[in-house]
Amino acid sequence: MGYNDFGQLGDGTRNQRLTPVPIIAGASTPTLTLSVAPGAILAAGGSSTMYIASDGMLWAVGDNRKGQLGDGSTTNRSAPLQVTTNVASVSNSFGYYAHFIKNDNSLWAVGDNAIGSLGDGTFQDRHAPVQIALNVASVADGDGHTMFVKKDGSLWAVGWSQYGELGNGVAAQTLVTPVQVVATGVASVAAGEGYTMYVKTDGTLWALGWNDKGQLGTGATTNRVTATQVATGVISVTTGYGHTLFVKADGTLWAMGWNSSGELGDGTTTNRALPVQVATGVSSVSAGAFHTLFLKADETLWAMGRNSEGELGDGTTTNRSTPVQIAAGVSAISAGYYHSIFKKTDGTFWGMGNNSLGELGDGTASRRFLPVLLGSPAITTQPTNQTAAAGQSVTLSVGPANISSTYQWRLNGSAISGASSPTLSLSNLQPTNAGLYFAAVTSGATTLSDPAIVGVSSTTKVIGTGSEVAQNVFVASNGNTFDQVLPSGAAVTVTADYSQNQITRTSFIDLTNDIVQVEMSGPGALSLVLDNPSGPAAAANYNQATLYMKGHAGIVITGATEATNVSVFSVGKITAVNQGLFKTDVTYDGLADIAFIAISSSNGKFGGVRTSNTSYYATKGMTGLYAPGVQFTGPVFIGDISAFDAATPVIVIGSSSDTRITGGDLSQANGQPVKVAGLTQLKFTAGSDSHGNSLAAKNNQAVLQQNGVDVTSQIVVNPTP
Secondary structure, three states: OEOOOOOOOOOOOOOOEOOOOOOOOOOOOOOOOOOOOOOOOEEEOOOEEEEEOOOOOEEEEEOOOOOOOOOOOOOOEEEEEEEEOOEEEEEEOOOOEEEEEEOOOOEEEEEOOOOOOOOOOOOOOEEEEEEEEOOEEEEEEOOOEEEEEEOOOOEEEEEEEOOOOOOOOOOOEEEEEEEEEEOOOEEEEEEOOOEEEEEEOOOOEEEEEOOOOOOOOOOOOOOEEEEEEEEOOEEEEEEOOOEEEEEEOOOOEEEEEOOOOOOOOOOOOOOEEEEEEEEOOEEEEEEOOOEEEEEEOOOOEEEEEOOOOOOOOOOOOOOEEEEEEEEOOEEEEEEOOOEEEEEEOOOOEEEEEOOOOOOOOOOOOOOEEEEEEOOOOOEEEOOOOEEEEOOOOEEEEOEEOOOOOEEEEEEOOEEOOOOOOOEEEEOOOOHHHOEEEEEEEEEOEEEEOOOEEEEEEOOOOEEEEEEEEEEEEEEOOOOEEEEEEEEEEEEEEEOOOHHHOOEEEEEEEOOOOOEEEEEEEOOOEEEEEEEEEEEEEEOOOEOOOOEEEEEEEEEEEEEEOOOOEEEEEEOOOOOOOOHHHEOOOOOOOOOEEEEEEEEEEOOOEEOOEEEEEEEEEEOOOEEEEEOOOOEEOOOEEEEEEEEOOOOEEEEEOOEEOOEEEEOOOOOOOOOOOEEEEOOOOEEEEOEEOOOOOEEOOOOOOOOEEEOOEEOHHHHEEOOOO
């Protein structure tokens, strides 16, 4: 049972079997007999990508300098375009040409034809597809030569031969018209850089052409102008620039040839002139120039080899000499020169790696170190931070490359009703509007814009639903003087009397019933917005009649400078003056709970963020500290950050000389990496709760990514054992 794409189960079909089926009655070891195999639905080439949708439409994207995308032009494309309909399989070269087979088994070609690689009898480049042959089952493009198998099992060759790769016994030759090189019995073929591998219907593997790195698997490095048998029991084969892999009927994966980047996956970088076993339970494999992808029968995608462009998709640029798992629920794969693509079982297409010519189809030329959806709309104009006085208007706009896109604006992770155009106008700005805005842009796939901070500027102590309930309160223990503000609704914006060196304290009840104090000093305005607010009501866990609002807070600070500081902490025995506040029958967690702090500075600088007694968490939007480009002149202390469900954990700043996680470990409940920027070191140190209980320093448990690259090892400083 299992995959049966090439008849490997021996039941006379190519149907996948999820339960055992009888093979040959009375026989203990069925004979491997392969039928002529169909071609591929994905083709990652040199710097272009072609793929076939479920309706048979062929799509293409990327490099088009020789017209290889087939749209009649030589214009590069960063968004996928439709080429033609009724396509069954496709192949893409490491150069600038491609072939595809239609449902009627006709073979078509497009692109560079300087050395006859297309097979149309000319040396003329083709910017639109031309028909080459009939009754074709599969095709394989090398980097100058083309091989195809007809439905009768015959093998045909065309193009440039330097090492005998065409299989007609001649080393150096150029053919512009296909010639038959094997009469019958061929099931599938793969064309590499100057060499060819093919599998016969009896499961034997044959090789010819360039063999400098041992890629033919003969045990030597001698080129072959005639085909040589190198293995048995084989169901499929793939070729890269100089390495070869094949899958046997028992699901084992074997490799030989060039291994300078670990592309063979055997744990070394030693070239292999004989096949070595690499993995088990494998259903298919695809070789790029210097990297390899393979798919297991459990639909997991694995990768190894060169990773300088992120082509492995593991979030790093580290070469891998042993396989690493990249994704699950995958149904098809293709490795290109420096990029990779795959199809998931839900029908979506994904890509990673080099994207300098738009080959990943996400509308950009940015490398991708993690898989991105092919066809994702490109956002060419990002929304920018906005600050205005209450009652004024602000406008956010987003500009994708694809004009047929749809839009949905979100505030702090929640969709805004009716906000479905590229522009979002807030005509009467209020504290309730403060937060992190981003647009979800959809055109087949969905791309999220960068967040924009929207804040309310003010010269008044309190605006919104709240009031100043005490003034000029002096605290002898720390020498601070503060004004007390209590929200009476969902949102409030406050300022501090910074000319008098005073603090404004805003208080609320968090979701674990702690009183939380948010203290701001210096220029600017602080907006506190409560998600799912309730109250005002007395604090259930404290001996106090004061009425507080309760909710999960997001904090937005705008108009700040290096003189602006913010602190967040819960009321506990070491932070409270009145020790009579605490009930003896209550267990306090001693931590303040908030969703995020977002900071926009008027001069690019900020003082310090002191939230070592604070746990950031959310189930949607962003959670953590978001202050892109802001230079912190004071410390940045964070208790912990944890993202649940659809939330994204972040520590995004411009720079800081002292950034710490105090008592937390950054473990993410939803398994998401923490997005970071501006960090040179992130220290994990001890902390304490607001009742004086020590919180031991913990080791980091998160993956930290900057621009999709894993930077964990570069910036994390774990506690000394």
